[in-house]
Amino acid sequence: MKKQKSEHELFMAKNKYKRIQTIVVQVLILVLFIGIWELAAQLGWIDSFIMSSPSRIVKMLGELGKQDLWIHIGTTLYECVIGFVISTALGCVIAVVLWWSDFLRRVLEPYIVVLNSLPKIALGPIIIIWVGAGAKAIVMMTVLICIIVTIISALGGLMATDEGKVLLLRSMGASKWQILVKLVLPGSIPTLLSVLKINVGLAWVGTIMGEYLVSGAGLGYLIIYGGQVFKLDLVMTSTVILCFLAAVMYFAVALIEKFFKRRSF
Amino acid sequence: MEILKMENVSLTYQTVERETKAIENINLSIEDGEFIALVGPSGCGKTTILSLISGLIKPSGGTITLMGKPVDKPGSETGYMLQRDMLFEWRTIEKNVLIGPEIRRTLNDEAKRDAEELLKKYGLWEFRNHYPGQLSGGMRQRAALIRTLALKPKLLLLDEPFSALDFQTRLSVCNDVYDIIKTEKKTALLVTHDISEAVSLADRIVVLSGRPATVKKTFTIDIDAPTPLKRRERSEFGKWFDIIWKEVSV
Numbered sequence: 001m002k003k004q005k006s007e008h009e010l011f012m013a014k015n016k017y018k019r020i021q022t023i024v025v026q027v028l029i030l031v032l033f034i035g036i037w038e039l040a041a042q043l044g045w046i047d048s049f050i051m052s053s054p055s056r057i058v059k060m061l062g063e064l065g066k067q068d069l070w071i072h073i074g075t076t077l078y079e080c081v082i083g084f085v086i087s088t089a090l091g092c093v094i095a096v097v098l099w100w101s102d103f104l105r106r107v108l109e110p111y112i113v114v115l116n117s118l119p120k121i122a123l124g125p126i127i128i129i130w131v132g133a134g135a136k137a138i139v140m141m142t143v144l145i146c147i148i149v150t151i152i153s154a155l156g157g158l159m160a161t162d163e164g165k166v167l168l169l170r171s172m173g174a175s176k177w178q179i180l181v182k183l184v185l186p187g188s189i190p191t192l193l194s195v196l197k198i199n200v201g202l203a204w205v206g207t208i209m210g211e212y213l214v215s216g217a218g219l220g221y222l223i224i225y226g227g228q229v230f231k232l233d234l235v236m237t238s239t240v241i242l243c244f245l246a247a248v249m250y251f252a253v254a255l256i257e258k259f260f261k262r263r264s265f
Numbered sequence: 266m267e268i269l270k271m272e273n274v275s276l277t278y279q280t281v282e283r284e285t286k287a288i289e290n291i292n293l294s295i296e297d298g299e300f301i302a303l304v305g306p307s308g309c310g311k312t313t314i315l316s317l318i319s320g321l322i323k324p325s326g327g328t329i330t331l332m333g334k335p336v337d338k339p340g341s342e343t344g345y346m347l348q349r350d351m352l353f354e355w356r357t358i359e360k361n362v363l364i365g366p367e368i369r370r371t372l373n374d375e376a377k378r379d380a381e382e383l384l385k386k387y388g389l390w391e392f393r394n395h396y397p398g399q400l401s402g403g404m405r406q407r408a409a410l411i412r413t414l415a416l417k418p419k420l421l422l423l424d425e426p427f428s429a430l431d432f433q434t435r436l437s438v439c440n441d442v443y444d445i446i447k448t449e450k451k452t453a454l455l456v457t458h459d460i461s462e463a464v465s466l467a468d469r470i471v472v473l474s475g476r477p478a479t480v481k482k483t484f485t486i487d488i489d490a491p492t493p494l495k496r497r498e499r500s501e502f503g504k505w506f507d508i509i510w511k512e513v514s515v
Contacts, residue, residue: 164347164348167345167347168345168347169364170339171319171343171344172339172345172364172369173339173340173368178368182367186353
């Protein structure tokens with residue numbers, strides 16, 4: 001007689017099947033995309049001079065690897081990480097200050113709203129004149145793009161603290177500092193972590209935009225340069241590297257999130 | 266011994282639109298070991314009275330004395346328990362219970378031992394390393410009470426502590442809490458809109474009028490039963506319910 005599977009076993013099997021199915025389709029899409037692209041280029045359906053092709057990208061990657069690819073990657077990564085760290089740290093500190101002071105929050109609210117809607121790239125020329133062309137200007141651009149959103153989201157998280165919990169601590173005689181440290185900050189960890197995730201994306205936007213404006217090295221520089229001299233292989237290759245780096249950084253942040261979610265405060 | 270005395274206490278709220286008299290000339294005195302229930306129409310300012318006693322807000326007139334001393338800021342004599350348990354999701358049950366001593370900077374081995382004893386006595390010791398999310402509503406409310414007791418307050422202020430629970434759980438948690446309060450020989454002031462809850466728990470029921478709240482009438486409940494659940498079974502229960510209900514609704 002065949003052994004009957006328990007309901008839970010069936011459920012687990014189905015669950016596993018669903019997971020595998022998702023991954024298979026995800027990989028399939030990537031393979032199909034690359035395959036069709038390559039095929040189309042080989043068969044002349046598309047002009048590989050304009051559209052490039054996977055094989056040309058790989059070739060370009062090899063060429064660049066012999067030259068100064070690592071300098072470009074290093075430059076961009078350095079600018080992006082520094083900008084990310086500065087804007088996240090500074091933005092969170094400013095959010096805490098605004099949480100602390102009702103007065104400051106009321107006074108600064110319209111300024112923050114206006115700064116948020118201002119396209120930061122408009123400040124490009126000013127930044128270049130103030131801090132000079134180079135990595136400093138790019139980091140500055142990254143910080144400008146990230147920081148306002150950081151302040152707004154972090155402050156939102158801090159302000160969303162349960163009033164009842166604040167009341168409870170106040171009834172125990174807690175000081176404002178204690179309320180911040182024991183309740184508001186640990187309670188806002190999930191919001192702050194999601195701010196990190198948003199910032200990873202924005203930091204890349206800032207860095208590449210900064211490099212478009214002013215740079216002598218970096219992936220953004222390669223893209224712009226490649227566009228100007230009509231080397232689409234270079235543009236595509238840099239974009240692919242960029243995709244990869246952004247993904248790595250995102251997963252790094254996701255790991256940090258996982259770490260924080262597992263421990264208590 | 267008199268724990269709490271409120272004399273001609275009134276409070277007026279100021280808002281941009283108007284001035285609202287929340288409570289007016291409240292006189293109330295609570296003896297050591299008593300269980301008092303404040304009932305009244307909703308929105309009459311019951312919670313405001315608890316906030317005043319706990320020192321979170323200052324009265325516009327009158328005096329409040331606790332253990333012979335005037336109340337001017339939140340102190341260790343009162344322990345406040347709110348509608349929801351307000352446990353911190355990121356702290357274990359033990360750490361939640363120890364938040365009071367932590368805030369008061371009295372977290373030492375003695376405080377830890379006291380908390381341990383309370384947790385053991387009231388069946389939460391084996392859950393001390395669990396997070397609130399892993400506990401049932403009734404257990405969470407018990408943890409909240411232990412958190413309040415960990416500060417050794419003289420007077421417990423209970424602000425509708427059972428209203429967030431479903432009826433079945435409410436009855437048993439009500440029993441639990443009553444038992445704990447009596448075992449620890451605490452004085453308690455309960456605010457509720459649930460008349461049957463008030464009748465099943467209180468030694469004395471103070472009926473408040475609508476806004477601005479004043480003390481309308483005080484009843485001494487003389488049902489002789491060991492627990493709130495047993496009280497509900499007694500024949501006098503219905504009688505008292507009717508009396509209080511009529512007093513609140515008129």
